[in-house]
Amino acid sequence: MTAPNHSLPKAYFTEEDSAAVVTGQNINAKDARLSEVMDVITHHLHAAVKEIEPTQEEWFHAIQFLTATGHKCDDWRQEFILLSDVLGVSMLVDAINSRRPKGASENTVLGPFHVADAPEYPMGTNICLDAKGEDMVVRGRVLDVDGNPLEGVKIDVWQANDEGFYDVQQKGLQPEFNLRGVFRTGADGSYWFKAVRPKHYSIPADGPVGALLDGLGRHPWRPAHLHYIISKDGFDTVTTHIFDPDDPYIDNDAVFGVKESLIAAFDKIEDPAKIAKMGFGGTYYWNVDFDFVLAPKAAT
Amino acid sequence: MTAPNHSLPKAYFTEEDSAAVVTGQNINAKDARLSEVMDVITHHLHAAVKEIEPTQEEWFHAIQFLTATGHKCDDWRQEFILLSDVLGVSMLVDAINSRRPKGASENTVLGPFHVADAPEYPMGTNICLDAKGEDMVVRGRVLDVDGNPLEGVKIDVWQANDEGFYDVQQKGLQPEFNLRGVFRTGADGSYWFKAVRPKHYSIPADGPVGALLDGLGRHPWRPAHLHYIISKDGFDTVTTHIFDPDDPYIDNDAVFGVKESLIAAFDKIEDPAKIAKMGFGGTYYWNVDFDFVLAPKAAT
Numbered sequence: 001m002t003a004p005n006h007s008l009p010k011a012y013f014t015e016e017d018s019a020a021v022v023t024g025q026n027i028n029a030k031d032a033r034l035s036e037v038m039d040v041i042t043h044h045l046h047a048a049v050k051e052i053e054p055t056q057e058e059w060f061h062a063i064q065f066l067t068a069t070g071h072k073c074d075d076w077r078q079e080f081i082l083l084s085d086v087l088g089v090s091m092l093v094d095a096i097n098s099r100r101p102k103g104a105s106e107n108t109v110l111g112p113f114h115v116a117d118a119p120e121y122p123m124g125t126n127i128c129l130d131a132k133g134e135d136m137v138v139r140g141r142v143l144d145v146d147g148n149p150l151e152g153v154k155i156d157v158w159q160a161n162d163e164g165f166y167d168v169q170q171k172g173l174q175p176e177f178n179l180r181g182v183f184r185t186g187a188d189g190s191y192w193f194k195a196v197r198p199k200h201y202s203i204p205a206d207g208p209v210g211a212l213l214d215g216l217g218r219h220p221w222r223p224a225h226l227h228y229i230i231s232k233d234g235f236d237t238v239t240t241h242i243f244d245p246d247d248p249y250i251d252n253d254a255v256f257g258v259k260e261s262l263i264a265a266f267d268k269i270e271d272p273a274k275i276a277k278m279g280f281g282g283t284y285y286w287n288v289d290f291d292f293v294l295a296p297k298a299a300t
Numbered sequence: 301m302t303a304p305n306h307s308l309p310k311a312y313f314t315e316e317d318s319a320a321v322v323t324g325q326n327i328n329a330k331d332a333r334l335s336e337v338m339d340v341i342t343h344h345l346h347a348a349v350k351e352i353e354p355t356q357e358e359w360f361h362a363i364q365f366l367t368a369t370g371h372k373c374d375d376w377r378q379e380f381i382l383l384s385d386v387l388g389v390s391m392l393v394d395a396i397n398s399r400r401p402k403g404a405s406e407n408t409v410l411g412p413f414h415v416a417d418a419p420e421y422p423m424g425t426n427i428c429l430d431a432k433g434e435d436m437v438v439r440g441r442v443l444d445v446d447g448n449p450l451e452g453v454k455i456d457v458w459q460a461n462d463e464g465f466y467d468v469q470q471k472g473l474q475p476e477f478n479l480r481g482v483f484r485t486g487a488d489g490s491y492w493f494k495a496v497r498p499k500h501y502s503i504p505a506d507g508p509v510g511a512l513l514d515g516l517g518r519h520p521w522r523p524a525h526l527h528y529i530i531s532k533d534g535f536d537t538v539t540t541h542i543f544d545p546d547d548p549y550i551d552n553d554a555v556f557g558v559k560e561s562l563i564a565a566f567d568k569i570e571d572p573a574k575i576a577k578m579g580f581g582g583t584y585y586w587n588v589d590f591d592f593v594l595a596p597k598a599a600t
Contacts, residue, residue: 010551012560013388013408015395022388025552028517035516037358040351042387044344049392051340058337059384059393066380070370080366084359087342088313088322092349093359095315108313216335217328251310252325260312 019046065208072207078112082209085109085255086218098236103145104295105238108257111227113166114158118180125183126194129175133162133196135285136266137278141189142230142292149189150294156182156229157193164201164224194278197266197286198224200249213254220254223247228292235294242290264290319346365508372507378412382509385409385555386518398536403445404595405538408557411527413466414458418480425483426494429475433462433496435585436566437578441489442530442592449489450594456482456529457493464501464524494578497566497586498524500549513554520554523547528592535594542590564590 009024023042029035054062072079084090090109098107121127142153158180160166167178179198183191205213205220213220225241241257242264243250250258267287269275275285309324323342329335354362372379384390390409398407421427442453458480460466467478479498483491505513505520513520525541541557542564543550550558567587569575575585 008552011553011556012551012558013391013395013556014559015392015399018388018392018395018556021556025518026516029515030517031515033358034512037352037354038512038516040348044348045387045389046392048340048344049389049396052337053396054337054393056393056397058333059390063378063380063384066366067370067373067378070367070373070380073367073370078363078367080363080370084363087345088318089345089349090359091313092315092318092346093354093356095313095318096349096353097356099315212334212338215329215331216326216338217330218325251312252308253311256311256313256318256321258312259314 019043022046065212068208077204077207079204079207079209081112082203082207083212085203086209086213088256091256094239098239100236100295101145103293104236105230105240105292106259106261107238108240108259108262109255110229110239111257113160113168114156114227114229115168115177115180118156118158118177118182120182120184121193123183123186123190123192124194125181127157127179127181128161128194128196129178130161135278135280135282136195136197136288137192137269137285138195138226138288138290139190139192140290140292142185142191142232142294143189144235145293145295149185149187150232150235151185151187151189153185153189153191153230153232153294154182155185155191156180156231157195157226159195159198159226160201160224162196162199164199195226198226198244200224200247203254218254219249219252221249222253222255223249223258225257226288230292230294232294234297236297238292238294240292242288264288319343322346365512368508377504377507379504379507379509381412382503382507383512385503386509386513388556391556394539398539400536400595401445403593404536405530405540405592406559406561407538408540408559408562409555410529410539411557413460413468414456414527414529415468415477415480418456418458418477418482420482420484421493423483423486423490423492424494425481427457427479427481428461428494428496429478430461435578435580435582436495436497436588437492437569437585438495438526438588438590439490439492440590440592442485442491442532442594443489444535445593445595449485449487450532450535451485451487451489453485453489453491453530453532453535453594454482455485455491456531457495457526459495459498459526460501460524462496462499464499495526498526498544500524500547503554518554519549519552521549522553522555523549523558525557526588530592530594532594534597536597538592538594540592542588564588 011021019042023039026035069079142150167174200221200223202220224244224247229239231237245263269287270284311321319342323339326335369379442450467474500523502520524544524547529539531537545563569587570584
């Protein structure tokens with residue numbers, strides 16, 4: 001049995017002082033940061049309850065929702081991250097941890113589909129390994145905040161295919177490392193590669209989070225995008241997407257990943273000479289030009 | 301595929317307007333109350349994140365904590381209710397749903413150990429069925445807010461034994477329905493029964509909530525108490541405890557169930573004549589006098 005700590009304030013509950021009664025018991029916290037975090041959480045939690053004034057049935061419904069969300073989590077599914085995503089919390093945490101000077105490229109969420117060991121290719125390689133989808137060329141430059149090209153920048157790209165699936169979601173159906181690759185900029189800071197136009201896709205909607213979205217009249221779709229991790233020693237790594245402006249879900253990404261500065265232009269190229277030069281066989285391809293600007297690594 | 305709803309506002313994420321960007325997507329909610337609740341939750345959640353400024357590691361630690369809390373829940377264990385309890389949320393929801401006129405007895409949390417079908421006994425019955433513990437007499441009156449005695453009030457009592465365990469936690473070790481019973485007041489509004497002095501006990505501390513308490517330097521103990529549900533047609537049902545003022549944990553109940561008005565007095569009676577009159581065999585017993593005041597049922 002633990003001896004009571006007589007230096008604790010009396011924790012007699014009152015509705016008025018409820019949060020202070022609770023946090024007052026943390027004065028012997030072993031972990032000062034935990035205590036600081038739980039202070040903020042407790043005060044906001046109590047304030048929210050006081051605004052909502054839930055019935056006992058509503059409170060129990062919340063308990064059941066959290067329990068079902070936990071039970072949905074396993075080695076393959078993280079329903080609490082999904083909840084964080086659809087409530088904009090993942091984006092907010094990302095934003096707080098990647099504040100940059102004006103003009104530098106903005107972050108967005110990493111997402112669950114990055115793989116660490118994608119192959120490195122020479123510029124111009126087609127990362128679509130199964131020839132499915134509408135041809136696309138992606139190109140641009142990586143610059144510093146003064147507009148100077150940056151050499152030796154590692155560009156790690158990955159994207160869903162023309163049906164909205166990543167290779168890791170369709171093992172056996174898509175080639176391994178389909179639509180992923182690593183490139184490195186040369187002296188002019190430019191990059192380019194070939195791929196296929198990605199498609200929008202749904203976040204997993206068969207669990208408690210999907211039911212929440214349904215009750216809120218929200219859809220589970222993410223607009224089509226390409227993922228990038230852009231890194232160079234001495235610069236702040238940019239983990240981001242670029243988005244297709246013509247996607248039907250561009251204005252309301254289910255996980256709020258879209259920032260205005262990350263919307264690219266997808267230009268349809270129908271000039272036979274350009275198509276031939278790219279070595280494509282169709283009657284058109286999509287051209288995407290997008291530059292990135294890296295900020296110097298923030299002093300920590 | 302759901303067609304996008306073009307009347308939705310653009311949900312391009314910015315750190316400044318993060319909560320409004322998220323809740324702006326709820327304008328087509330099927331469930332207006334859910335939308336209202338999620339509005340409040342989203343705004344407080346984002347405000348808390350902005351105050352805390354969690355690192356990505358801290359955010360992931362929170363995800364892992366919630367996941368582990370969900371995984372701890374099964375048919376016998378409800379770790380999210382425990383979390384609600386130790387953060388004072390269960391008490392707050394109870395308080396919001398049981399506001400009463402001044403002078404009326406206050407509620408506290410029901411707890412998980414009530415059983416619906418406890419036997420009804422005549423006044424004065426000893427509800428301790430195994431003769432273990434220190435003898436106790438509990439008595440008092442049930443009154444209306446004007447001080448008039450109330451007849452025909454159902455008093456449902458239950459308590460832990462002298463080692464801090466309820467019968468349902470020790471099936472086979474304690475007799476069924478040990479330390480539980482139902483009584484009904486007569487014309488004078490009085491009640492009395494015999495039992496044994498209850499002992500403090502720990503909430504389940506072997507899960508994520510126990511680890512949280514440990515990090516916060518908090519203990520998992522509840523001070524000794526008796527549970528009551530006091531009901532009569534036309535009156536607001538009182539679900540409450542009365543507490544032992546001499547318990548080492550009286551000032552810092554792990555679940556914040558103690559209200560000042562619910563602290564009883566436990567008087568040691570050593571007068572041999574009184575002991576004999578009660579039919580006890582020891583050298584002392586504890587006397588607890590506690591009146592309850594019922595408020596008229598609130599109009600709904």
